[in-house]
Structure formats: C-alpha cells, structure tokens
Amino acid sequence: MATLLTAFASVLLLAVLVSSLANRTILSTAALFLVAGFVLGDGALGVLSVRPGDELVGTLAELALFAVLFTDGMRVGWADLRTAWRLPGRALGWGLPLTLAVTAAGAHFLLGLGWVESLLVGAILAPTDPVFASALVGNEKVPPRLRQLLNVESGVNDGLALPFVMVFLAVAAGSDDLHLGALGLELGLGVLIGVAVPWLAIKLEQTRLFSASTQYEPLNALAIGLLVLALGKATHGNLFLAAFSAGITVATFGARQRESFEHFGELIAELFKLAALLLFGALITPSLLGSVGWQGWAFAVLALVLARPLAIWLSFLGSGLSVREQAAVAWFGPKGFASVVYGLIVLASGIAAGQQVFQIVAVTIVLSILLHSSTDIVVARWFDDEREMPAWYGLARRLRRGPENRAENRAEN
Template sequence: MMSKSLSKFGLPILVLFLFVGMISGSEGIGGIDYENYELTHSLSLVAICLIIFTGGLLTKISDIRPVMKSGVVLSTLGILLTTGMIGVFCHYLFHINLFESFLIGAILSSTDAAAVFTVLRDRNAQVPKRVKSLLELESGSNDPMAYLLVTIFLGLYQADIETSQMNSLISFIVNPLFGIIGGYAFFKIFKLINDKVELDFQGLYPALALGFLFLNYSLVTSFHGNGFLAVYIFGLKVGNERIIHKQILTSFFDGISWLFQIGLFILLGLLVFPSRLLEIASSGAMLAVFSIIIARPAIVFICLMFSRFDYREKLLISWAGLKGATPIVFASLVAMNVGKEANFIFDLVFFTVIISALVQGSTVKLLAKKLNLLIESIIDPDFPIDLEVIEKTKNGIREFMIEDTDFAVEKRVVDLGLPKGTVILFIKRSGGFIIPDGSTSFKAKDKILMVTSEKDELESSMTHFKFDKTAPESIEITAS
C-alpha cells in the first residue's frame, strides 16, 4: 500500500526505510543508540555486493549493447568529472583541503540503480528503451570506479602523499583489470559446477551462487582488484549465458537484494543524527543544488557530446541520475577510517542523498512527460520455463521471433504442417502468453517457444515457419 502511494508521487520506496531508521535512532522515538561504523560498513559491503550482482544478473546485454559506449563513458569519465567538479566546488565553498574536497566528490559521484528504477518503473508508461538501458548500464557499473576513487582519495587524505600517489597509479591499472579477469574466471568455474553437479534440492543452487559471489569479491579484493567490478561482471555473465536454474537464481537474488536494500537503508538511517543534519542544512542544500542543477547536466552533455541522444533525452538522463545508498556507504567507510573528523562528510553526503531522492525522484516522471519521453509500457516477460533444464535432455527447445517476411505470418498453426513431435508451448504477444491450438494464427514479432522430441529435429521444424513446407504430416499442439 505504502509502496504504491510513494510510487504515485515518484518517490523511491527505499526513502521510507531511511526515515524509519532515523525515527528509530537515538534522537527519534525508537531511542536506539547506534553509531557503529565498522559493523555498518561490513554489512553494507554484503548488501552492495548483492545489489551489484543482481543489477548485472537482470541486465540484458542485447539491451545495453547499443548504448555500451555511452554507458562506459558515463561510468568512467563521468565519475572522474563529477569527482572533479564537486571537489572544486567543496574546496572553495567550505574552505577545506583539496584531498578532502575530492573525497566528497568521489563519494557523491555514482548514481544508484535501485533509486533510479524504483522511480522509472511504471506499468502504464516508461521512458524510451535506449534511455532506460543507458541509465541501467550507468547506475549498475559506476560503483566500481567510484569506489576506486574513494579509496584513492581516502589514502591521499590520510597517508603520505608520495606513497599514495604511486599506489593510486598502480590501482588505476591493476584494480579494474583484476576485477574483469576475476569476474569472468569465477563465472566460468561457477557455470561448470552449476551445470554438472546434481544437487539434491533446487534451493541449494542459489546458495552455491551466493557462495561464489562472496568468494569472488573476497579473492579479487585480496589481490588488490576491484571486487565490485568482479561481482558485476559475474552477475552480467550469469544473466546472459545459458546456465541451468537461471530462473531460480533470478527470483532468489531479485528478492534477497531488495531485502538487503531495505535493511541497509534502515541501518544507514540509524547512523544519522537529525540535529547534526540541521547544522549542515545550508551547506548540504547548496551542494545538492550544485550537484543536481549544474554538475550532473554538464557532465552528461559532455560525455554524450558525440552520442545519438538528442537534447531532450540528455536532459532526462541528467535529471534521472539519482543518488542512493552507495554514497552513504562510502561515507561510512570514511567515518570508519577517519573517526569523528568525518562527521561533516557523512552528514553532508546523507543530506545531499535525501535531497536528490526527494527532489529528483518526485519530478523525473513529470519531466519525462513534459519532454514527451513517456511512452506506452510494453511488458516483455520471460517464458515461464527453465530452458536450460530441458536442454540437458534429449529434447530440443528453441525460442525465436516470427519475422515480417516469414511464411508463418497470418497463418494458422495447422497450416504450417509441423513434423510429428514438434510442440508449440507458448506464443508471447503484447506482453502476454498464448497457449495455442491448431486454429491459432501467428503475427509478425510473435515470440515462439517450441519443443521437439529430438534435438536434431529443431532446424527442420524451424524451416516450416520460414517457408511453405506444408505436408501431410502429423501436427501436435499442446494445451498445457
């Protein structure tokens, strides 16, 4: 009920749980005295790993491929430019040293996938697919670069400058490289075990993936690689390769990532002292306005200068760059290492994130409508069958689309003369499923799920959709 109400106003539901944490804290009605940054950071790493992995798992490479170049530029160069612009602004506005200023910039440089898509998800209307895909790619992949910059500037802020500069140079080369290699290598090992080992219960497969996820992060990080990037690559490969039990894994991680996000926001809310937020309200408001109105649009227009996105789409992408839990988690990392000196940074970041969620979250749909970028939502659900499980049997299974030039267009199932043993399980059309019978007609762009009694019969059966192969052969149509 509350989720639907907040959605109508365009507010991320997770903001509610942030306020729940604040109300439950030492200065709220709950009176819970909690200021353990070490525990918060440890639990936050678990939550962020799950969130990033799930983001990769749910991302379709076919959707992001057309915007891959723009997304990579935004999640790398965009992060660097954001860090620089916010850093310079903080240096002159708050009169703090450059390392601390750039540390604040790095903390606030990433956008949040959960916040962005809670706001943009709508059953009736959505933004254009390439805009959504770009925001999805950017928000899912910019945390690793932001985390790298946070650790670099935290080191510069704390340690010997010459040593930190050398470590920073090494980190820029080794950190992402080890992350990519580690994520890909762990996927290969996981796929081999997942597909070959027969576990007694299906519920053990998510547990296996969970173990690989955290082992991936831990080992890559121990070798000074980017653990977050490794986790994202791992999730991206699992979501886009043919592996057994993918539907079980997707459902499990989608649910558990939301559970951990809720817990994370409540925990972060507990760390906040409302009285301290009032003290930095004016500074936080100025930083939020600069970040939302000046820095983000400037960086988006620079990074997408040579892209195919038009002016309206760039404006929407600029406004949809919501902040979420990640900057607060990064701020808690700083507080854990620096101590009470970091209270100003933590409170400033928290205030900016709240303003971003409330202001941008409540107006992004309105802006999309004003820019004529809200289109009718088309739901494209996956077929409710684990295709990879059937592929391990002698049967053949194929998912394909009816093209405009195919013989099957406007023909009935019975007109195709399909071979004996060929079964059309589902036709996906307009976001729904049709269980066909002999009189069901095909339309262009229909997605078909077909099963054959033997794998080597697939190609032969496919030709009946492409060409007129009508023959007096038995046709078998399922009704369930």
C-alpha cells in the same frame, strides 16, 4: 538487535502494504525507510541508538553493497555492453568523470576542502542509484534507448567509481607508494577472485558430471556470490570489486544462471539495502543536518542540480537524444546506496576530514533521496503521450481523417 529487527520488520511490512500506491505516486519505499530511521533514531524518538563506528553498521553496509554490486554487475554482461555501448559509454566515459570533477570543484571552492578531500567527495557522489529511476526504466512509453541507458549506467557506475574512492581515500590518509601498491594489489585481487570463481563454477556446471536441478538453479549464483565473499574476506581482496566483477562474469558466461537468479537476487539485495537505509536514517540527527551550515546545503543543491546536468549536457552533445531525453538523464543522477556505504567507509577510515566528508555526503544523499524519489513518476509521465494530449485532441485528430477512415475511427472507439 531485537529492537532493530522489530523496527525493520514493521517498516518492511508497511512498505509492502503501500508498495502498490508507491508505484503510482511520489511515495518512495527508500524514502520511507530513511525517514523511519530518522524518526526512530537518536535524533527523534531514540528507539534505535546506533553510531557510525558500530560493528553492526559496518557489517550490514558491507553485505548490502556486496549484494547490490553483485546484482548490478549481473545486469550488464559483456554482450549487453557491446550491443548498447554508444549512449551508456558517453554517460560513463564522459559523464562520470565530469560529474566527479564538477562536484569536487564545488566542494573545494564552496566548502574549503583540500583538493584530495574534494575529489574524494566527488568520487563518492558520482555514482547513480537505479532504484529512483525505476519509474522510467519500467515505463514502456519511455523510449527504449533511454531506459537502456539509465539501466546500464546505474548498473556499472557504482563499480567504476569504487577505485577512485579507494585511491583518493588512500592519498587523503597520507599513504606512501608502498601503501598505494598494496591498495592496487587489493583491487586487483578482488577483480581476479570475481572473475575466476564464477567462471570455474559455471564451467563445472556445464560439464557432463554436474547439472543443477530446476529447484536449486536460483541458488547457483547465490553460492557463487557467497564463495566470492568468503575468498575475498580470506585473502583481503577488495570485496566490492570482486562482487561487481563476479556479477559481470556470471552475466557473460552463464545466461541461464543469470536468468534464474535475477528476481531472487534483486529481492536479497533490496532487503539488505532497505535495512542499511534504516540504519543510515538513524545516523542522521538534527545536529548533523545543522552542522554543515548553509554552505553544506548550498553544495548539496548544486551537486544535484548543476554537477550532473552539466556533465550530461556536455557528454551528450551531438548524441541525437532529444531535449526531453537529455533532461530526464540529467535529472536522474540520484545519490543512492553506494554513496551511503562509501561515506561510511570514509568515516571509519580515520582521516582528518572524515567527519566533515561524511556529513556533506549524508546531507546530499538525504536531499537526493527525497527529491528524486518524489519526482520519478512525474518525469516518467513526460513520456506518456496520452497524458500530454488534452481530451479533445483525439477527437479532432479523428475528424481530420475524413469519412474515408470511418471504419478505423469506429475501431478506435
């Protein structure tokens, strides 16, 4: 534990020191933690020796995904979904299942997996990670509808993909109708806890008897999240659907709680995510990267450059998005942290194809993190008009205005 804490603190300090540079270049903090984990793991230096079945790996991955889904849900209250549903609805209603289907077809025909296992791979790799699209979402020169589309889609699709992962995993494990019924109860109980606990807590805080001070306001949503986690554990409800539902409920009924917790919550989720990425990198060894063969690497490439782009192209036919906007949405379908945890869940499940599914998922995620995290700045600059125009363009444009606009020309200079 001391070794892991030292490694994480050291890499975190390095990430903080280079974060400003990372915001301006292709350097990525997520890739930094992934590569650091690989270098420190058994595949290289052997400083961090972890196994997929280690309790620490499972616990950290569980807590990290809970925090990520809770904060993701908080980005998309029902009011946000109602006012901005047209484009994200296409991406989620059509793009997500189409991405799942195309990815599953590739896994079946290229890797020889059975259809259930292939659909499981498709469900794991269907969600996108908002971290790698941050350069677009945070760039004011990117059209607002595109930024909103990427933000809402990436915030919702982790939670939407989860039921598919759980159902396909249950079928792959040979579950009968009784077990599938128990799975449905687990998922439903998770949603119930995720809605009821935040709603009751917010309503209590809005009564005359209770009022949170400014100092403690950010802890309100944290307390709600911890209570949802504890009740989910105690009742065996699905923690991840509970987290996602809780986030949406807070965003819907507690605008003040959402606003006060937003920055604090994102930092907590980011810490958990980076720690889990460090451990995930330590699980990646040269033998794992080589065990998938050329078919595995070919599948990883096709999953990134064919499945998502094809699904987005079909989903946005007649949407009014420009070619440039569609290209940006199509490329920024990175496989991120949710896919990491879903892959670990499959590995721990004991299904016959669990090891192969995890290896394929791991290779695809590694390739995605390296490619997408190094191209977000480049794609964001497509929308920077000043970068697109040569230096002489501004002068020529002012000369064409003629003498009647000299005052405006001087003002521009």
